[in-house]
Amino acid sequence: MSVITLTTDFGSKDSFVGVMKGVMLKINRESTFVDITHQITPQNVGQAAYVIYSAFSYFPQGAVHLCVVDPGVGSSRSPVVLEAAGHYFVGPDNGIFTKIIRNFEPTAIHEIVNRDFMEPDVSSTFHGRDVFAPAAAWLSRGTVRLEEFGPAVKAPVTLDLPKQVRSAANLIEGSIIYIDGFGNAVTNITRSLLEEVEKNIQADGVEIALHAGVIKSILPNYSMAPDQNTICATIGSWNTLEVFLANGDAAGVFGLAVDDHVEVRYY
Amino acid sequence: MSVITLTTDFGSKDSFVGVMKGVMLKINRESTFVDITHQITPQNVGQAAYVIYSAFSYFPQGAVHLCVVDPGVGSSRSPVVLEAAGHYFVGPDNGIFTKIIRNFEPTAIHEIVNRDFMEPDVSSTFHGRDVFAPAAAWLSRGTVRLEEFGPAVKAPVTLDLPKQVRSAANLIEGSIIYIDGFGNAVTNITRSLLEEVEKNIQADGVEIALHAGVIKSILPNYSMAPDQNTICATIGSWNTLEVFLANGDAAGVFGLAVDDHVEVRYY
């Protein structure tokens, strides 16, 4: 029960992340920390929502996922703990758990109000240290029930994240939701919807249309790219359609960006 | 006794930090490592002095803090171990522990000369690996007394770091001591001195003067900023006055830098 992951926009320059781990070790000396990323674009709650959703299930059941992208720190937004899919999540109630809440049935979501589970002095600028880290560490001990943190949250905040739509029998519309560090552009068009469409219609081929041009196939892997200059598509590690350039930076070269429209048309 | 934190200017590109951890695991397989930061500005001993001081107390008592910003590696500067406030510190005697030494009464400071607690071959360029990491790991085992490392250090090196001064009944002068990764400018003007002045005088208001302009209040938190263009101040997570821009990069936008003069005037 004591694996704790961390996802923040705190970067690696400052002591923020280290200090949160110190606070947690004081509460649970047996914590095992795994950094998912600290390079969420500052204050980009939506990006964090995707990253957590794509990563959490690779961790052991019972893991605690501490997620702090918190532009409203010190305001009236609530801190929350929630349980879904056998995992625990701790963070601000600002939509960071949108994808978890929409895709899994959380068994409980509770506000953190009980000061027994916070640092003695709660600053107004660093709830990662004073509220969220202690809550995660207490949860990781496995002896605190969610309702002990505070009252149930009836209507957690969710973001209006872009959806994939099957807008015709042979057409899926979606968008780029993430650019990874290699410059690959991850879309929200899932393998399962692609397979559903393929099963439904007898298609001869497929075209992926982006503002940067048209891609003529979905390759089985990166190394099937014909050369290092052709924009290509495959099913990436998020199990969604991904646009790439062999051993290159697709987003940089072709000017791809989050929210770009993507169409997949079978013919 | 086996939490070991690391604060260095080694960055994350090279294997330096990983190798230090390998050396420590050979000596104490039960070590739990927490990286505070490896992005101290290269050779900036003063910056490291502030970062360690602001972070160490969030870790469990008995933690060992390995601090390596060491422009004099290979020269005659001494390696030291010290104990203060129930924590252990290991690093070069070059002023990196200035804030620890000034603000706490170290119970002991010893030079590291005993080669039993070093790597068999001590290089002249990487004492982090060959001297400091082994000393930290031995300390973390809890079975070595500080005096076993070597003779007591009578006059450890301390830096002349900028001080806050109450230069009049209603006036505090200080300076910016750190710019964090978000662009917030941390000053050395403490909450406790601000509160002392507020208690002493019957003030109607407060003004914070920087070269970049005058700030008209100390806000309770970031989210009280009137808008995203106004330079603001609050008490930050170091428990000192901090200058910020709501969801923005105050240092970048207003050209704030370490050592900038800051005045807080009550009226």
Add this chain to the structure above:
Amino acid sequence: MSVITLTTDFGSKDSFVGVMKGVMLKINRESTFVDITHQITPQNVGQAAYVIYSAFSYFPQGAVHLCVVDPGVGSSRSPVVLEAAGHYFVGPDNGIFTKIIRNFEPTAIHEIVNRDFMEPDVSSTFHGRDVFAPAAAWLSRGTVRLEEFGPAVKAPVTLDLPKQVRSAANLIEGSIIYIDGFGNAVTNITRSLLEEVEKNIQADGVEIALHAGVIKSILPNYSMAPDQNTICATIGSWNTLEVFLANGDAAGVFGLAVDDHVEVRYY
């Protein structure tokens, strides 16, 4: 047996590294992870080969070194496990283990084909997560023999990495093999070959010739540099000749790069 190091070109922006650790914790809850680096230049297998070689021996015997720089992911290149010098190595058979294979006698090298030691669904784009991480975690448990992963590899891929050559009694030719984060230029000219030449001939002095100029001595350490503008040389932490600038960025200032020719001439 459960120290696992990680060396990749995955960077720190994405969840790739965290997800690999999650996968490993599911298999071996007792894993201790140490990141060597995730900032190998993307797809630079040769750079990774040097970094792993220079780092691995500082870890405890039995450590598992997970190395993923894998431009051929999804192609026919094999995944392998190997044992050498009492350590285990896991990664693609693309030359990443060249220096290990050439400098130590691997006791066994096996292809990973047994799907019992992979994630249930193996993607075509992220074998770090689906093939290499599980193999490393299974190895770290100490209960799986290398031959259980798959057939022995007779002729592992090795790269033609630049060699140092003693081209005359008083002359060593080599090259720059790595630029570290401080800008120091690490060469492949070893301390042991330098000492051998020094012992053989009665030299009055030494000259190191680079395209950037001639260095007139090998200093005992960084702090012996005469000033902060003179290009200098010492024996660095890789136990090879290293070119540096005191408290400065030698590679940046003098335009040093990997593969630059270096000559050491005794006279």
